[in-house]
Amino acid sequence: MTQTKICFIGAGFHATTNIYPSAIEAGATIQAISTRSIERSQAALLRYGSTGTAYDDVSQMLQNEDCDGVIVVAQPQDQTSLALECIKAGKNVYVDKPLGWTATEAAEIANAAEKAGVVLMVGFMKRYAPIYLKLKEQIDDGSMGRARSFQMRFAVDSTPFCKDEEQFMKLAAIHMVDLMRFLFGEVQQVTGTTIKDGEHINQSISLKFNNGVVGSAYFAGMSAWSRESESLLVTFDHGFVSADEINTLTIHHSRTSDSLPWKSLEEQDTVFTPSGSPMSGAYRDLYLRGFVGEMAHFMACCHNKALPHSSGKDNIGTMALCDTILAALV
Missing domain, CATH: 3.40.50.720 (NAD(P)-binding Rossmann-like Domain)
Structure with missing residues (x-):
């Protein structure tokens, strides 16, 4: 090394x-x-x-x-x-x-x-997190067709360090904002609704990207979220990919068959997860969150x-x- x-x-x-x-x-x-x-x-x-x-x-x-x-x-x-x-x-x-x-x-x-x-x-460590790098591969290689839409969720207790919506956006949610650009490119249209009660913030945002992808993002800065949580679901022409937290990526390819898919075991998901052992220690989190990368x-x-x-x-x-x-x- x-x-x-x-x-x-x-x-x-x-x-x-x-x-x-x-x-x-x-x-x-x-x-x-x-x-x-x-x-x-x-x-x-x-x-x-x-x-x-x-x-x-x-x-x-x-x-x-x-x-x-x-x-x-x-x-x-x-x-x-x-x-x-x-x-x-x-x-x-x-x-x-x-x-x-x-x-x-x-x-x-x-x-x-x-x-x-x-x-x-x-x-912006999420660009280097294994789960989002693998998702990016799926978007770029075209094996599932084009990415068409997405749903994003990010929730965290930001009240100790964010006192208003601008601080929340630029000190907390900014990682997810940057991740959108990394995965889908530049944005041409944004609409959104926000509810703020003191330092508690809830935002619902809709976006349209230059490449035709549309998406929605739910951002929450609330003491209710004592654990940080995030997820991302992307719909493609021929399937979908779900990134749950930072440790589970599920890839579903849609299938065509002469028999209806509910008549037999036609559906198939590929699930990627990291292993865990006492040998990984705290470094497992540092790798999965993208800091080491x-x-x-x-x-x-x-x-x-x-x-x-x-x-x-x-x-x-x-x-x-x-x-x-x-x-x-x-």
Whole structure:
């Protein structure tokens, strides 16, 4: 496994729970960590057994360290300025979503990275989750005909970190919004209805895509959903595919026969699931949610100077779609 020298900015809960262990699993060596306090940076290095350097000054780290890339997982309001600082220093950079609060801000950062000739990747891990990669294969290979329509559900208790609908859309539901674009392309029409009661949010959204796919999305940010839940059902010309949570993909090919399908065992589903054992530990979740996959992809792009699937340039479209949905909600 190729070792990649990575510097980190931020060591909060999400970073230390998901990003650090996934990067290490994907082959990263932690070269340095910068947080707001040297003690916190040192503690993070110790936690992951790194002999790297601790900083409490991002500028100093970027100046001193010669690394393959920088991973930024900070507070949303800080990530734009931190990404621009990394780009100015000539560093390849991965930034957790959202990168830029609007499409205009996203474009500013993407253009800066393009001008500097560095890799800029945004943290949309669902693009790298095995279940959605396999679903994407079904859409692209055409074996079931064209994708025609979909139903999407996403529910989470967003009340601790989202105080209004814009925060909910751009800090929580944004992953599903980006997933729509990844699977079905660009949107030409959006309508929707929203009900908001304090920090509790329920949204019903209808979308029409440029390629003729139509779909509906149900998004809920409610304390009722103490467990995060998601599902996606896609209807094709000759069957359907159902993605349930992050661990079960069911593929149903419609069949033609001289006898009616209910007269015999004509129907057939193919079900894909991961195995589970004590040996998988916590890494099973990191793989299935796409965190390890996106870290491996970022590091490969750094080495090859390749455009990431979830590039800064592509992120402009996701931020624009978030704003389009928000404007359409009544």
